[in-house]
Amino acid sequence: MGLIWIGLVMGLVGTVAMDLWALLLNRLLGQGMPNWGNVGRWVAHLPRGTVFHDDIGAAEPVRGETAIGWVFHYGVGVVYGVLFVLLAGGGWLAHPNFLPLWLFALVTIAAGWFLLQPGMGLGNALSKTDTPWKGRIMGLIAHTVFGIGMWLPVALIL
Template structure:
């Protein structure tokens, strides 16, 4: 059991870090400031108060606790996705990781969760329909999550 926990933590953090480095680089190339982890932290903290959607009326910048919460949530989710690999495909996945499980979880599931859960919760609507450029948002989400899936697989291979 300890081996599976270590796998999940190591592979989840590694894949999330690769995702973040990719996103940081592509955001810089596009002239963007990066992911709004402070706002995501604000949303996460609001869940405890029964708010399922980010309060869009607030205009104050996220505080330190909100930003820290957002980052912790982001990496905890990455660890949870890594844990799904041996959970769904058995403990043998740790010793002999396959590409398709990493693609199913790291690309398919994460993309659906991002576009159908997180984006609506942040005010972007289902499948980013309330964003200024829905098609671009979906394409970038697909690209980013393909990198996460590849990093999940490569991290699992390195761990094995």
């Protein structure tokens, strides 16, 4: 199996793990689910030249924005999986140590903190929300789950 395919599987499984984690937190603790419609709205406004919104909820709605958000979410997860495998190479695949993958998964939160969240009007690293530190910690935990999800298929299959 080529590096690209392995990375694709890793990113897909990692993203599914992250979504299952969100569902578990929702069912057990009543934590809200991610709003992929808002993400889709943000993505759909990018080609129109708007990267940063004061409030994505006040931006013009876009047809199919929830589907766009889900596709974007999984697309980014797959890109991260492929990027990691290409950076780590076959040597890592021969001995898939979790630590470098976990560090990579934690670093990927930077795109959310410094592009997506401010783009949707939430501020850098959720600074404009009521509980930014709670969101930041939950994001780091979710990205840890993403890393575990990316590592599992490699650890179990290779």
